[in-house]
Amino acid sequence: MDAARLKQSWSLVAAHGDQVPLYFYSTLFLAHPETRQMFPTNMAGQRDRLVGALGHIVSHVDQVDRLTGFLKDLGADHRKFAVRAEHYPAVGEALLATLQHFLGEAWTDELAQDWAAAYGLIAQVMTEAAQAAEAVNPPWWVAEIVGHERRAFDVAVLTVRPQYLLPFTPGQSIGVSHPAVRAWRYYSPANAPRADGTIELHVRAAPGGAVSSRLVYGSAVGDQISLSAPVGDRLTLWSAGSADLLLLAGGTGWAPVKALVEQVAAEGARRKVDLYVGARSRSEFYDTESIDKLASSSPWLSVTYVVGADLRRPGEFTHPVDRALADGDWRSRHVYVCGSDEMVGHSLSALSQAGYHVGQVHHEGLGKHWYGPAWRTAVQRAAAADDSGGVR
Numbered sequence: 001m002d003a004a005r006l007k008q009s010w011s012l013v014a015a016h017g018d019q020v021p022l023y024f025y026s027t028l029f030l031a032h033p034e035t036r037q038m039f040p041t042n043m044a045g046q047r048d049r050l051v052g053a054l055g056h057i058v059s060h061v062d063q064v065d066r067l068t069g070f071l072k073d074l075g076a077d078h079r080k081f082a083v084r085a086e087h088y089p090a091v092g093e094a095l096l097a098t099l100q101h102f103l104g105e106a107w108t109d110e111l112a113q114d115w116a117a118a119y120g121l122i123a124q125v126m127t128e129a130a131q132a133a134e135a136v137n138p139p140w141w142v143a144e145i146v147g148h149e150r151r152a153f154d155v156a157v158l159t160v161r162p163q164y165l166l167p168f169t170p171g172q173s174i175g176v177s178h179p180a181v182r183a184w185r186y187y188s189p190a191n192a193p194r195a196d197g198t199i200e201l202h203v204r205a206a207p208g209g210a211v212s213s214r215l216v217y218g219s220a221v222g223d224q225i226s227l228s229a230p231v232g233d234r235l236t237l238w239s240a241g242s243a244d245l246l247l248l249a250g251g252t253g254w255a256p257v258k259a260l261v262e263q264v265a266a267e268g269a270r271r272k273v274d275l276y277v278g279a280r281s282r283s284e285f286y287d288t289e290s291i292d293k294l295a296s297s298s299p300w301l302s303v304t305y306v307v308g309a310d311l312r313r314p315g316e317f318t319h320p321v322d323r324a325l326a327d328g329d330w331r332s333r334h335v336y337v338c339g340s341d342e343m344v345g346h347s348l349s350a351l352s353q354a355g356y357h358v359g360q361v362h363h364e365g366l367g368k369h370w371y372g373p374a375w376r377t378a379v380q381r382a383a384a385a386d387d388s389g390g391v392r
Helices: 003-014 019-031 033-038 044-059 064-081 085-106 109-133 210-217 251-267 288-297 320-327 341-353 373-382
Strands: 141-152 155-162 174-177 185-187 199-204 224-227 245-250 273-279 301-307 334-338
Touching: 003 044, 003 085, 003 109, 019 033, 019 085, 033 085, 044 064, 064 109, 064 174, 085 109, 155 210, 155 224, 174 210, 185 199, 199 210, 199 251, 245 251, 245 320, 245 341, 251 273, 251 288, 251 334, 251 341, 273 288, 273 320, 288 301, 301 320, 320 341, 334 341
Parallel strands: 245 273, 245 334, 273 301
Antiparallel strands: 141 155, 141 224, 155 199, 174 185, 174 224
């Protein structure tokens, strides 16, 4: 298997843009119509994910250790789409047909053998990982909505109870799907693990977001949703050790930060925590009751609200990081940032310019990448620059 030949051929195929996934899925669904039910009704986002995933795999085809870990996670996670071992040959068939179509005369017997061998390895690793995961976690959990509060026109706080315990670590994310929508969206629980197993989700309805809109506008107490195994570790506290913390949250990015605060409280408050919570206007602080309750019961926690827009300063916007850096020097602390891509990107730039090093600043991977937090992290770590944001 010639890695250089694989990379070169993929670059030629990828240059055809959206036509590549369109041809791939058309080929797959025509030859194997039974696979269509595994994919969302709206395939626009799915097309981007295919290209992103293949690009990541091919670019790391000569880095076996990194690629194997990525594929194992991918194989285990794909169980929630009801992907089984017998589906992999169909996908491989459609992939090779797509490559041959776009490479034309450049498609040779040697290249066909390289791609067949590469895909065979991918399928083997993913299949074995899925089988191993069966002994640890189910493909998904069914959960009942036991609480649904509309906190703003486009924001709802849901409390859900999985049919049985779904273990997670504060800062991780779990996949969420509504039975009316064949799609998954990742959300970070807004609580540390509870004795009753319930999970709090903060959901903002995104424009065109099938899952988020259904959760905010089309769900009620008693409805059932599906949850998948937790992924991601970049927002967990393990890498911070026992250090004091600076927490920067914007919008519903407050959710995982809230879970971290609860975890610190459960640890016995051996560290000092300063929290800056931002919103565009005062009316958009949707969880102030919980924030104030945490602050009043936790002497080690200091809370500052940051209103982004000010009518007295038209055209200017203040992010939580701007206020925090103006208030003090936090370079002895570990910093956690969660919010929109814009908020996180601005925060990372400001912290870097102020002398904070990469190892002390924690955030999720690039929000626009193709899948959930674990996969965004994998792609992000491969990038030369680290100036991306989250997905809140």
